C-alpha cells in the first residue's frame with residue numbers, strides 16, 4: 001500500500017508541508033507544518049496551518065502524528081498547534097537535544113528551558129519505525145544540514161526535509177551550529193540507496209527563473225542531475241563547494257524567531273508577568 005500525499009506550499013518561506021494518509025484506515029501524519037509569523041510585528045497566526053486542519057476534516061482523517069524533519073531555521077513550526085488541535089503526538093529526531101543545548105547557550109535561556117527533548121512527545125532514532133494506520137514509517141538519520149535531521153520513508157515516498165533541494169537548486173547550507181557538509185554528503189549517499197523510483201518530497205523549493213515550485217523529485221532524477229550532489233561528485237568536491245558557498249550566504253530572515261520557537265516544538269517562550277511572550281535578539285552573536 002502506498003500513502004496518499006497532499007502538499008501545501010507556504011509562499012512566504014518557500015516551504016512545503018505535507019499530509020500523509022493511509023487510505024485503508026484514514027489515519028494520517030502531518031510533516032513540517034508552518035506557523036505564519038510576521039517579523040515586523042512578531043505576530044503569529046494559524047492561517048496556513050488551518051488549511052491543513054480543514055483538509056484533514058474534509059477528508060475524515062485522524063491525524064496521529066505531527067512530524068518534524070528537523071528544527072527549522074527559516075520558518076516557525078505549527079507543530080505544537082497541530083498536535084493540540086488533532087490530539088496527535090509531536091515527534092522529531094533525537095538529535096534535537098544537541099540543537100537545543102547549542103541554542104540554549106546562544107539565547108542564554110534559563111533553567112526552565114530543558115535541552116532534553118521533553119517539548120516533544122517522541123524523539124526518534126535512526127532505523128526506528130512508526131505507523132500511520134497500516135503503513136510503516138521508517139526513520140532514517142540524515143545529519144548534515146543540521147545534526148537532528150531525519151527522513152521519513154513511507155512506501156515509495158520519502159520526506160527528506162532539507163537533505164536535498166530540487167536538482168537545479170542543489171542542497172541546503174551546512175553552516176548552522178551542528179551542520180556538517182561531509183555528513184550531508186554521506187546522508188545523501190544513504191538516500192540514494194533507496195529504489196530509483198522513490199519519490200523524494202522536499203521541505204523547500206526556491207525555483208530559479210520562471211520555474212514553478214515543485215515538491216517532489218525521484219531518486220533517479222537527483223542522482224542524474226542534482227547540481228551539488230549528483231552521482232560522481234565526491235565528498236571532497238562537495239565539501240569544498242558547500243563550505244565556500246555557505247561563507248557567502250546571509251542568515252535566513254526568520255532564524256531568530258524560528259529557532260527560539262522551534263526548539264520548543266513551535267511554542268512561544270513562557271509568558272512574562274504581564275502575560276506576553278518575548279523573543280530575544282542576541283546582538284553581535286550570530
Ligand SMILES: [Fe+2]
Pocket residue numbers: 070071072073074145162172
Ligand atoms: Fe532547514
